Amino acid sequence: MGWFTTFTRSSIGKKFIMALTGSLLMIFLIIHFIGNMMLYFGPKAFDTYVDTLETIKPLIRVIEVLLALIFIFHIYNGLKLWYENKKANPKKYAVNGSRENTDIYSRTMAITGVTIFVFLIIHLSTFWATFNFGVHPNTEYPYYTIVTHWFQNPFYSLIYIIGMIVLGYHLNHAFESAFQTFGWNHKRYTPLIKKIGTIYALILAIGFASIPIYFFLMGGK
Template sequence: MALAGLFLITFLVVHLAINLLLLSNDDGAAFKVAVEFMTTNPLVKIMEIFLMGGFAIHIVIGVFIQIQNWLARPVRYKVAGYSHLSFFSKYMIHTGAIIFIFLCIHFTNFYFVKLGLVSPPAGVEKEDFYQMANSLFADRFYAVLYVVLMIFLGFHLHHAFQSAFQTLGLNHTKYTPFIKAAGTIYSVVVPLGFASIPLFFIFTK
């Protein structure tokens, strides 16, 4: 769970780095080069399998653990939840479910199109992710939805980052405060980076 989560956390950085190329003012030239590399490089293709595995493991174990946790308290409390605890940690399965729904939409829009399972929007090439992103964000509703979902991703990541280290037993009086701070920064910066792209499209196009 924690290892798969940390793997996905590193993946998000790569994904964001490429997405941010959409912001450069060159009609997507840089982005297209990056997409070309990511779709053709054999090493990336191997990593793609690991990535899907990472998602599958994280989701399956997450749901399995959650079910076990619900079963561990068959009779609920009448008055519950007044203990002090980290806010975001309470809603990991919920934010996770929201992210999963987003992932399904995201796959239908991009990944499945690339694989040829879903036909691309009219007038757009199968591998032209730049045009796909353009046409999707042209829809204001989709762009706003994307931003909102990124907020939930931030909630999920805020607990996830430091929690993964705790689960792996990587706890240290010197470094744990640093890990917690890094997690907070990560959970703000990365979703904000992703959200900046639809916001850029909303305000400039």
């Protein structure tokens, strides 16, 4: 085996892949977030933004393929680690002490991860699919209309809100954990990293979740 294979198959290597792919996804989420915020500037602003993306469609497609690969790596590697770690710790204690010595965010990474994956499938099969293949060209501001349409369904909006709360939990640990895995731990700046991670997770979760709430309550008007 070459050194690269040895590295990626080692426990630290697998964690490194999780942190690296996770960090790239966290950067993607910031860009996605900024795009979504265009919704608050009205139908015109949002559709102009989407139309701008349409003009660079080939580039967007390349990014989408890369994103899909990163997601697949992150999910596959995460599930593999989860399975291996279950095998390493098959028997539980009579009394569970983990509530007192760990936080809920780090303990639930696998379950929040799987939940986000389910959410991602719902998100892609509805929003992404309609944006790419279900646009009515005759409507004024077609993209904004699509958003309004989907979030009028209370059940669908609720899925989004729950999905974003779970994402917040996942990100709160993810941000700090990535730094630790890369080996960046320092007395001076680790507490700061933890705070930034929590602020990042809160802004993203609340910001994303505010969209279905806004559109459901206001009916997009």
